[in-house]
Amino acid sequence: MENIKDKEIEKAIIVATDLGARPYSMHTSLEELEDLTVAAGAEVRGVVSQSLEKFNPKYLIGTGKVKEIRDMLVNLDIDLVIFNDELSGIQVRNLEKNFNDGRDFFDKKVKVLDRTNLILDIFAQRASTYEGKLQVELAQLEYQLPRLLGIDGWSRTGGGIGTRGPGEQIIETDRRRLLREIDSIKAKLKKLEKTRDVMRSNRTKSKISTVSLVGYTNAGKSTILNRIKERDSKEVFVKDMLFATLDPNSRRAKLPNGMDFIISDTVGFVSKLPTKLIEAFKSTLEEIKYSDLILHVIDASSEDIEIQYKITTDILKDLGIKGKKIITVFNKMDKVDGKQFPINPEYAQNRIYISAKKDENLDELLYAIEESLSDKFYEVELLIGYDRSDVLSDILNNHKYKDLSYVEDGTKIRVVLRDDEYERYKEYVINHV
Numbered sequence: 001m002e003n004i005k006d007k008e009i010e011k012a013i014i015v016a017t018d019l020g021a022r023p024y025s026m027h028t029s030l031e032e033l034e035d036l037t038v039a040a041g042a043e044v045r046g047v048v049s050q051s052l053e054k055f056n057p058k059y060l061i062g063t064g065k066v067k068e069i070r071d072m073l074v075n076l077d078i079d080l081v082i083f084n085d086e087l088s089g090i091q092v093r094n095l096e097k098n099f100n101d102g103r104d105f106f107d108k109k110v111k112v113l114d115r116t117n118l119i120l121d122i123f124a125q126r127a128s129t130y131e132g133k134l135q136v137e138l139a140q141l142e143y144q145l146p147r148l149l150g151i152d153g154w155s156r157t158g159g160g161i162g163t164r165g166p167g168e169q170i171i172e173t174d175r176r177r178l179l180r181e182i183d184s185i186k187a188k189l190k191k192l193e194k195t196r197d198v199m200r201s202n203r204t205k206s207k208i209s210t211v212s213l214v215g216y217t218n219a220g221k222s223t224i225l226n227r228i229k230e231r232d233s234k235e236v237f238v239k240d241m242l243f244a245t246l247d248p249n250s251r252r253a254k255l256p257n258g259m260d261f262i263i264s265d266t267v268g269f270v271s272k273l274p275t276k277l278i279e280a281f282k283s284t285l286e287e288i289k290y291s292d293l294i295l296h297v298i299d300a301s302s303e304d305i306e307i308q309y310k311i312t313t314d315i316l317k318d319l320g321i322k323g324k325k326i327i328t329v330f331n332k333m334d335k336v337d338g339k340q341f342p343i344n345p346e347y348a349q350n351r352i353y354i355s356a357k358k359d360e361n362l363d364e365l366l367y368a369i370e371e372s373l374s375d376k377f378y379e380v381e382l383l384i385g386y387d388r389s390d391v392l393s394d395i396l397n398n399h400k401y402k403d404l405s406y407v408e409d410g411t412k413i414r415v416v417l418r419d420d421e422y423e424r425y426k427e428y429v430i431n432h433v
Contacts, residue, residue, distance in 0.1 A: 012037050012080040013046035013069060017061060019053070026051075028304055032271065033084045033115065040122050045076045059098070060091050070099055073110055080111050086272075087114040089147030116143060116274040123277065131192050138185045139277045145178060196287075207420045208252075209261040209373045212288045214316065215297035216308040217268025220331040222249070223356040224297060225265045228366060229253050255370040256363070257416040258400020259377055264291070269312050278318065285319055293372050294326045300353065301335035325372050327352060329365065334358045378422045381431040385410040391428065 014037055016029045026049050034044050050065050059066050060083060069081060081099065092112050099110045113121075120140050127133045213221040229251040250264040266288065267281060278285070288294065296312060298305055309328075316322075327350050334355040352368050354361040381403075384392045392411055395401070403414040414433065417425060 010042045010079040011045045011077055012042045012082050013048060013072060013076065013078050014044055014082050014084070015048045015050075015061065015065075015069070016084040017055070018049070018051045019055075028307075029084050033082065036115070036118050036122065036270075037080075037082055040118055040125070042080060042082075045078065046072050048072075055085070058091065058094050060085060060087055060095075066095070066098055073099060078110060079108060080113060082118055083112070083114045084272075085114065086116050087112070092147070115272055116276075119270070119274055119277065131189070134185050134189055134192075135281050136277075138182065138189065139274065139279075139281075141178060141182050141185070142276045142279075143274065145175075145182070148175060148178070207376075207418045209259070209293070209376050210291040211261055211263045211293045211295060211369060211373075212291040213263065213265050213295050213297055214288060215268060215312055215329075216299065216302075217270050219268065219297040219299040219308075220356050221265050221268065221295075221297045224295070224329070224331065224354075224362075224365075225249065225251060225263055227356050227359060227362050228263065254400075255373070256366055257370055257377065257379070259370075259373075259416055259418065261369070261373065269315050271307070271311050273311075273315065278315065282319065288316070288319070288324075289321050292325070292376065293369060294321075294324050295329050295369075296326055297329045297331050299332050300330040301332045326350065327365075327368055327372060329354060331356055333360065376418065378417045378419075379414070379433040380417060380422070380425075380429045381412060381414045381433060382425060382428040383407075383410050383412055383430045384428050388428075391425070395425070 014030060014033045016026060016033060018026045018029075030047055030049060034047075037044050046069075048065060048069055050061050052062070056062055072078065073081075081095065087095070092114075095112045096110065099112065120136065120143060123136045124140065127136045213225060215221055250262055252260055253263050254260055264287060266285060294316075296309075298309060302308060330351060330353045332355060333353050334357060350368075350372075352361065352365055354365055356362065382395070384395075388410075392413070395413060395415060399415045399417075401413050401415045403412070405412045412430075422429075
């Protein structure tokens with residue numbers, strides 16, 4: 001991974017357009033694009049926006065705006081021009097040719113990126129596992145494949161944003177070699193998917209309930225995971241930036257009733273998340289399908305709660321995830337001051353307000369998880385004879401009990417059991433609580 005601290009920070013102009021029929025306002029689009037640019041390691045020095053009836057097939061934006069950007073390049077010492085909308089290879093070539101015409105005396109060329117390329121670059125920086133790196137590489141290669149003829153080779157051979165990760169400099173590879181690389185990566189990912197299937201099967205056999213955290217990027221999912229995990233497990237990397245979590249993380253934790261469960265963090269979503277990226281990460285994201293409960297985490301301090309909620313639910317639908325129990329978790333309540341929340345009927349009945357950073361209402365969240373998973377447990381009273389001290393010892397060592405008393409026929413104990421444990425101890429059950 002390239003360390004952006006070891007090189008000069010690139011300077012960028014960001015460009016957003018408005019066709020008048022989008023859920024996001026121009027202001028929101030530019031704000032999110034700026035966050036993405038900063039997350040990639042660049043500095044935003046200029047902002048350009050334009051309302052359009054339709055896109056210009058040559059440049060996407062109008063020729064007047066192209067000239068406006070061109071005039072800004074020298075004064076602002078710009079390295080990158082980043083568009084919020086997806087560009088074709090031809091449009092990238094045309095824009096770079098226009099922006100760099102007559103700049104031969106400069107040491108650097110201006111690069112043109114679109115939102116997809118920018119997000120792929122961020123993912124290339126964040127991926128830390130072998131599988132994560134393969135998934136990003138696949139998305140990069142498939143993104144660049146239809147653009148091979150549109151982008152000049154010199155524009156992608158200097159390093160920096162838009163050239164990072166295993167997919168850099170693919171312009172110099174021939175199409176057949178590129179396709180072979182894609183096939184090779186897919187084969188490697190298929191093997192890893194089989195390994196994950198085995199792990200999932202083992203979890204299913206263990207009967208441990210699973211919970212998945214989903215939501216918009218930077219909503220605080222990793223902080224929630226760290227707060228409710230077991231204290232002796234490894235903490236997940238947490239930082240206040242977009243896509244801080246890319247590789248999925250799973251931890252074992254305990255519910256108030258003493259039962260174990262697995263809680264998993266997943267990559268955060270964002271508006272216009274590249275289709276190729278979703279496809280590349282589909283095998284990882286499909287883990288959500290097999291969870292018993294989904295925690296949909298929302299940044300309560302965001303001005304775009306409804307839009308971010310819809311984007312997340314739409315992506316889940318695209319992944320074929322439906323009919324799951326969902327708790328909507330409004331996080332970052334410490335940043336909210338007298339805010340009125342929209343009462344969306346989709347999450348009005350099963351929601352909770354917390355601040356993971358301040359450790360506020362985490363107990364209530366755990367009780368809500370416990371309630372949602374209650375059909376996976378049996379709370380029972382057992383009577384264990386004095387001649388079965390081995391059974392009593394096993395229960396005391398592995399379960400959190402509520403009541404224990406000694407009677408004439410043996411030891412009475414009240415515990416919560418999973419399905420498989422209930423089958424093991426059902427001969428001792430004298431009462432269902």
